[in-house]
Amino acid sequence: MTTLQADTTRASAPVNPGKRRYRPLGLSEIQLTDGFWAARQAVNGGATLEHCDRWEQRMGWISNFADAAAGACPERRTGTVFSDSDVYKLIEAMAWEVGRTADPALNARVLELGGLVAAAQRPDGYLNTHFGAPGQPPRYSDLEWGHELYNYGHLFQAAVARLRTGHADAITEAALRAADHVCEVFGPGGAEAVCGHPEVESALVELYRTTGERRYLDQARLFVERRGRGLLRPIEFGPSYFQDDVPVREASVLRGHAVRALYLALGAIDVAVEDGDGELLGAVARQYRNALSKRTFLTGGMGSRHQDEAFGEDYELPPDRAYAETCAAVASVMVAWRLLLATGEEIWAEVIERTLFNAVAVAPSRDGRAFFYGNCLHQRAPGAPVDPDTPSARAASRSRAPWFEVACCPNNVARLYASLATYFATATNDGVQLHQYAPCRVDTRLGDGRALALEVRTGYPFGGDVEITVVAAPDDEWELGLRIPAWARCSALVDGRPAIGPLERLRGPMPPGTVVRLSLPIETRTVEPHRRIDAVRGCLAVERGPLVLCAESSDLPGGLTVNDVEVDPAGEVALTEAGAVIAGSAIRAAEPDTWPYAPPEPAPDAAKVRLDADPAAPGPEPLPITLIPYFDWGNRGPSTMRVWLPKRTAGPG
């Protein structure tokens, strides 16, 4: 068995590639100090982790491990086949939080949970509360739906979080035993098989990166290369559902179940990076690029279909039935981050920013105790108020729910938020790159151990001024990279000079006390969809800095819903404190009570209409429409909401 000790040679961060363009910073090297994301980290640490723990106790997912250890499964077992993984995700989230805050009580809980988990492990390393015991289905008898390897993946990631934050304990021991077991069962000469839900691939690579155990990487590569060759049995949704239709190197676009597709991409990138496999890296980058250009919502959300939680076809992007599962957004951030580290292309930091602000931050409620599972861009009818004591049976965008029978999303956000700072900046031998803007402190060492410390102050994303103070710096020349968002590229200023390119590189001796001032123009802009995105033809959306805005009925007068408004495509958009106001109209048109399809009315002669129109006939009423950040909708009670606003096309006025 692999010998194990806390990994102090690697950054305390979720992703630690051995080969890379940029080096990630660990939790000890970057901390969020204030502002938008720090507030969310505080809610995550102060409310969400405890909330998830309480619900996983209540649902019986935690006690499943004790029951398995006591031989009381399947009789006493509850939850889905993948409920073990939610406990692992929670442990991972807690582990990063302990790494971030050194909270002794939380650390004690991690140890307690890890002990429960480890006690359920079989002598040969197998660990699962749903399979393998007398009365349960045999081990690995349902690779299509059983999620056994998926569960291990999350176990491994929990262990990686512990090891990288300085702990070797029961769960890290259990993870290594399980990883060795996986390599024995599924390695060369073993079962030629893959799991219906990718996840173990990337986790095995991170375990390799943390332990140096080469066969974990080899096993990950085997799983990546085996996929797409029909090893999984046929299922209702077809082999593309779990990406078993086309080998990873040959696929042109992400397809099928969105989270599965993105998790597979994570693993493939990790394998490609460690092996220096440019072909594989290029294949996954191409698939992700194609998904971004043809299968992604304005928010960065991915996955158009509720039925199989899948991407759907190119340009199939319905705002009302957008599935845009929170977990897919989390996974997309993880994919983009790996590509950024591997390639240094700032486009991936752009994707991370859009996705974090608009597809991830929308999921938790303000208090961190309720969650969207899917994240639609158009809520047609208000949901019912949610009972904070009742779990939701299924992803429903109508209202945030306190919990779900399938609870991947709350835990996934929790583990991302706890480690969030590590996605914001990177280092090279001679400098630091700031990819995301938030009040933060950076304290790291460049090549030759040269200390570099920065203090960042900003009101971003509501204000665009970013002030970077050098606290400690090498005596000689070093580089400060500042990402210039695409929307700001024409008018961003660095110390009053126009910024150039996607990464503004400041080089020179910048001694402690140096202050660099970046000015990003936080303005509103309207955007329109590519003509092939049929579902939002004739609409515009408004963005403000990195934020997608939306109209919510909570801001509309007189019982109007968002279905009753149109906007003036040539009208003014005025900035407000948190959002904007756009010129529009209320259409109080009668709803048809017969057939809703009819020949078009003859185009009115505008002058004639103005002279002759019946003054009593209700026309559109001018209405300034308040727009708020999409991430904040649904926090004021049941409402309707829309991101894409129909443009006024005809009629008098």
Add this chain to the structure above:
Amino acid sequence: MTTLQADTTRASAPVNPGKRRYRPLGLSEIQLTDGFWAARQAVNGGATLEHCDRWEQRMGWISNFADAAAGACPERRTGTVFSDSDVYKLIEAMAWEVGRTADPALNARVLELGGLVAAAQRPDGYLNTHFGAPGQPPRYSDLEWGHELYNYGHLFQAAVARLRTGHADAITEAALRAADHVCEVFGPGGAEAVCGHPEVESALVELYRTTGERRYLDQARLFVERRGRGLLRPIEFGPSYFQDDVPVREASVLRGHAVRALYLALGAIDVAVEDGDGELLGAVARQYRNALSKRTFLTGGMGSRHQDEAFGEDYELPPDRAYAETCAAVASVMVAWRLLLATGEEIWAEVIERTLFNAVAVAPSRDGRAFFYGNCLHQRAPGAPVDPDTPSARAASRSRAPWFEVACCPNNVARLYASLATYFATATNDGVQLHQYAPCRVDTRLGDGRALALEVRTGYPFGGDVEITVVAAPDDEWELGLRIPAWARCSALVDGRPAIGPLERLRGPMPPGTVVRLSLPIETRTVEPHRRIDAVRGCLAVERGPLVLCAESSDLPGGLTVNDVEVDPAGEVALTEAGAVIAGSAIRAAEPDTWPYAPPEPAPDAAKVRLDADPAAPGPEPLPITLIPYFDWGNRGPSTMRVWLPKRTAGPG
């Protein structure tokens, strides 16, 4: 037990209300003789029935009955919990076909199948191959998903078809025993329960109408009134999925699973009609009207969502993900027909016409051996060619499949087609009403036994001339009603005079030899959606007479897909033999390889563009776009298709 004999007092038709505005004609009173629908009946009788029989043998659904009789279930049983119902639907379809054609071989097959079914019945009348035997789940232990009462419903309808076509045999005996068993188990003092899938309600009423056994009606009423009171246990999709959220009398719109909602409507109408319950009838009519005005596709198809096969929200009508299950269209015809018989309102005949031509006729392939299960209005990407030997796991609109694991749709179309003539005309004491136009022969008796016979000739729906020749008629005054479709109301002519109103009533002595000539102007027209139907904003569709047209890539040049075209909203639409041609453009725009949302381009000054535009820049190319009837798409190999055509909005040219 109820005594049983062939029912010769009722029309040999699926629906025989005791109280009604119009009397339905039976298969002996109206026959389709030629044209669009007679051709489909011929394919149904000559290919589809045998196709269904062969597949149900191959899938093991027929042998399930023999296995159940031999005590070999559950070991040998195959298929879903509702596979029994598919055998019943097939028997019903065959029974109507025997009634229509008197085919002795088919009658022998009905007797054979009926014998198999009856042999599986338990002594107390219980009949189901999935429940109740040793090793199977107990009877009625899963009313939410078990479909036991649903299965009975289709058994009863098969029996009704046999009784009304002059046969009393093993399956009619079995049905009556089962119905008595149902009344004992679920009647007053019995289990206060309903089935997760409505269907038995209407079937019980028809069984009452056929046998005179009052308690079948009483039981149907009980089932209707019990629903919407939370008697079913919670399921993932919520109680609206099976209409258990609101009592039938109180609901305002059809909701949840579309086929379930429509089958419940059938039963509620049947109960209301027999009981003279105007409140209940009005409630269902209101729900159906609301579904038609806000939850129905242009084709008449119903059901927007794949996930739960449900209606979705008002105005949620995505063309690409339209589910529009074939069975829902069949059920909608059945609902509209009942409302027409009950109220005499021609709007319901309009709905039947639209739905038959556009939502039902599209389902079977030309050869009657492959079927769409869902019927989308926009096929973005061509499907793979279908293997005629492999059943489809699930509803997929991509291509017609030879069979499905869930095979309600082929059987449902088969039973509708075999009895189709009975939905085309009605009678009153002093006349006949023609609601649908097809070459046909009517031979019936009015009040006081007065003989009336008509011969109808027409090329409808491709031509609009209808010639009705009186073959036999009363000596005195009688009435000939001719429905004038809404689209034709301004210009339809009867014997050269303008027709008036939705039903042109010709009264007078019209002796044999009289010829009435109806001229319906078969022209094309463009229609636009109500502004709230977001998914097709900025698009138009073209209709021609009763037919919805569509563009299919098979008719486009140079590898274009239907996603590459726009139409000129002011352009000419020219009639062609079967469809039309509309002026449009091909847009060979490059697909974005980055982010597909961008600020709008400044509106070009048209004059300037014409003078200065780079002549090499590819602009829209003028392209006449061929439109074919929607019912016929997908018959020329894999293709893309769209009903809603984007209107050209800007740009030079």
